[in-house]
Amino acid sequence: MRSKLEKYVENIVRHTESSRQEKEDLYEELLIHLQISRDHLMEEEGLSLEQAEEKAMQLFGQEGEIGSHIQQALFPYRKELMLALAISSILASISIYLLHVFVAGEPYIGWLCISMLLSSMILFLPLNQSIHLNRKLWLNSLLILHTLSLLYGWLLISQLNHSTTVGLTIWEWLNIALTIGLVYRTTLYDYSSNEKHIKFLHGINITSGIMISFASLFIIVGGLIMIGELHPMMLVFASPIAIWIGLYMASIKLAKKNMKSALFIGVIPLLLCVLILLWIYFPVLFD
Amino acid sequence: MKKKYLVLLLIFLLVITIALVLIGLRFNKTENEKQNGLSNQYDVSPENTIAYVAYEEGKPQLFLHDGKEAAAAVEYDDNTLILDPTFKEDGTILAYITTNKDKETELISTVHFLDLSTKEVSQVFTDASTITEIEFNPKGESLLFLRAGTYENYSPITGKRPHDFDVYEYDLTDQSLEQKTNLSQYSIHSLHVSADGERVFLQRDDDSSVETAEDSFNVKQRIFEIPIEKPEQMSVISDPDREVDVFSFTITPSEEEIIFQSISNPDDGGTFKYELYKYNLTTKTETQLTHFGEYVGDPVISADGQTVYFMLDKKFAKGDPEYHLYRMSISGDQVKEISLQ
Numbered sequence: 001m002r003s004k005l006e007k008y009v010e011n012i013v014r015h016t017e018s019s020r021q022e023k024e025d026l027y028e029e030l031l032i033h034l035q036i037s038r039d040h041l042m043e044e045e046g047l048s049l050e051q052a053e054e055k056a057m058q059l060f061g062q063e064g065e066i067g068s069h070i071q072q073a074l075f076p077y078r079k080e081l082m083l084a085l086a087i088s089s090i091l092a093s094i095s096i097y098l099l100h101v102f103v104a105g106e107p108y109i110g111w112l113c114i115s116m117l118l119s120s121m122i123l124f125l126p127l128n129q130s131i132h133l134n135r136k137l138w139l140n141s142l143l144i145l146h147t148l149s150l151l152y153g154w155l156l157i158s159q160l161n162h163s164t165t166v167g168l169t170i171w172e173w174l175n176i177a178l179t180i181g182l183v184y185r186t187t188l189y190d191y192s193s194n195e196k197h198i199k200f201l202h203g204i205n206i207t208s209g210i211m212i213s214f215a216s217l218f219i220i221v222g223g224l225i226m227i228g229e230l231h232p233m234m235l236v237f238a239s240p241i242a243i244w245i246g247l248y249m250a251s252i253k254l255a256k257k258n259m260k261s262a263l264f265i266g267v268i269p270l271l272l273c274v275l276i277l278l279w280i281y282f283p284v285l286f287d
Numbered sequence: 288m289k290k291k292y293l294v295l296l297l298i299f300l301l302v303i304t305i306a307l308v309l310i311g312l313r314f315n316k317t318e319n320e321k322q323n324g325l326s327n328q329y330d331v332s333p334e335n336t337i338a339y340v341a342y343e344e345g346k347p348q349l350f351l352h353d354g355k356e357a358a359a360a361v362e363y364d365d366n367t368l369i370l371d372p373t374f375k376e377d378g379t380i381l382a383y384i385t386t387n388k389d390k391e392t393e394l395i396s397t398v399h400f401l402d403l404s405t406k407e408v409s410q411v412f413t414d415a416s417t418i419t420e421i422e423f424n425p426k427g428e429s430l431l432f433l434r435a436g437t438y439e440n441y442s443p444i445t446g447k448r449p450h451d452f453d454v455y456e457y458d459l460t461d462q463s464l465e466q467k468t469n470l471s472q473y474s475i476h477s478l479h480v481s482a483d484g485e486r487v488f489l490q491r492d493d494d495s496s497v498e499t500a501e502d503s504f505n506v507k508q509r510i511f512e513i514p515i516e517k518p519e520q521m522s523v524i525s526d527p528d529r530e531v532d533v534f535s536f537t538i539t540p541s542e543e544e545i546i547f548q549s550i551s552n553p554d555d556g557g558t559f560k561y562e563l564y565k566y567n568l569t570t571k572t573e574t575q576l577t578h579f580g581e582y583v584g585d586p587v588i589s590a591d592g593q594t595v596y597f598m599l600d601k602k603f604a605k606g607d608p609e610y611h612l613y614r615m616s617i618s619g620d621q622v623k624e625i626s627l628q
């Protein structure tokens with residue numbers, strides 16, 4: 001049976017978002033610190049084991065507060081950034097939705113519900129750190145879905161003829177930039193290996209992924225506007241995203257065995273994107 | 288944050304979302320109800336009365352504007368479109384088409400006459416098709432019109448639209464319908480009838496030199512003259528070497544000049560700008576008449592051939608159109624917006 005001290009340390013660790021290994025190390029360090037404090041209290045003040053544990057915990061502080069301090073030290077300003085993104089996204093979604101209702105008579109109820117759900121999840125994660133969903137994969141998945149929802153919101157703004165659309169567009173793109181910034185931060189700093197090469201590999205993969213996804217979505221949405229419905233051809237235009245995901249996963253797996261090959265695979269999509277952009281904007285270079 | 292406050296926050300967001308959904312349902316408009324404002328469907332009588340179609344909450348209204356004030360002549364429900372109001376050459380009758388907005392369920396069009404002295408509306412004929420434009424035939428008691436036989440997507444990369452166009456004639460005396468051309472055209476616009484009633488002018492794809500699928504990408508839209516009784520003798524009357532498409536047009540009463548819409552900046556790479564041009568059919572010279580840098584089209588010429596009326600869409604490529612009616616002299620000056628209030 002676990003002691004009160006162990007349960008207390010467990011509660012502190014639960015309020016942080018570290019990896020399993022980091023949590024185990026933190027648990028061990030805090031427990032040793034509190035056990036030393038407990039032993040010292042027993043020796044110096046003649047307290048019983050139970051009394052000494054209680055006093056050691058009392059001197060150390062309230063679990064939630066200590067956990068939040070450690071969280072802030074491990075991930076500085078992430079809570080504030082997540083809260084800012086969530087609140088800003090909720091307000092922007094409500095504004096876009098109401099504008100569409102009153103200007104165009106078109107309530108995008110499905111999008112509103114999805115947007116409010118995603119924004120609320122981003123709001124609740126930093127407020128309730130005892131939930132164990134906010135790890136790299138979950139957090140990035142949530143942020144990517146949120147980016148797609150924000151992009152759809154921007155499409156809705158672009159359909160409107162209203163004096164507020166310029167302001168709303170800037171607001172929506174700031175939300176998109178903050179979300180993408182959080183994806184970089186989550187992948188490169190919060191949960192990544194400390195190895196510089198791995199960080200670089202993630203960095204180039206995410207950058208090429210953003211470019212490829214934007215290009216594919218641009219063509220697919222253009223097709224949807226022209227045709228008015230989904231078409232099998234759209235799968236062809238979505239395939240670059242699938243290829244990019246495959247190359248990303250392959251390069252990260254390969255990095256454990258052969259970093260040079262992994263970097264080579266990782267840089268291919270980025271190089272292709274740069275070449276396509278040069279071909280579009282500076283065709284004379286290819287004459 | 289304490290769980291109690293988290294639950295309260297969750298309930299607050301849920302209540303806000305539900306309230307927004309209810310507001311959305313309350314103010315939701317159907318597709319038919321969304322159409323509002325002036326349309327580009329209009330005509331000008333020999334006495335310069337303007338007949339135009341405007342929408343309010345999706346309901347089309349046909350107005351008559353005598354130069355001072357406008358009066359609503361007819362109104363239909365929000366599932367109906369009013370197309371191509373057209374004055375008879377003596378200005379006594381206004382013909383117009385009504386057709387259903389929802390073409391997925393059925394194709395149906397009705398041609399009506401509005402007697403301008405009694406303001407009475409009569410139904411001329413109904414056809415299971417989309418009739419897009421109508422003209423009186425000055426030669427006799429008949430109407431010539433553009434009829435689209437199908438409503439489908441010919442290309443997998445476009446939505447459904449009226450296709451399979453041809454010119455038809457409706458004899459008002461024996462109430463019979465006759466197909467006058469065998470074009471089965473992808474699209475036809477701007478039907479006009481010559482003063483002698485023996486030829487029609489229209490805008491369509493110049494696909495005469497198409498032999499391969501690749502050729503079809505180079506097809507230009509031009510203006511054609513078609514003898515009604517010998518449609519196989521069809522000929523291009525707009526500049527046959529013009530590299531930029533010609534869209535809506537009108538022909539002067541003397542049939543010496545055509546006023547047409549085309550793109551003024553085809554190679555800019557930005558949003559296309561549509562302007563009006565004048566082309567002399569004898570001298571083969573072309574003059575640009577308007578310089579708005581926006582979307583100008585749908586020209587109509589006055590009976591004396593001295594005034595050109597046209598529509599300017601001030602929200603072109605920015606969502607739903609916002610049409611404004613203008614007029615100018617045949618030489619392109621004295622441009623003035625017409626207030627339809």
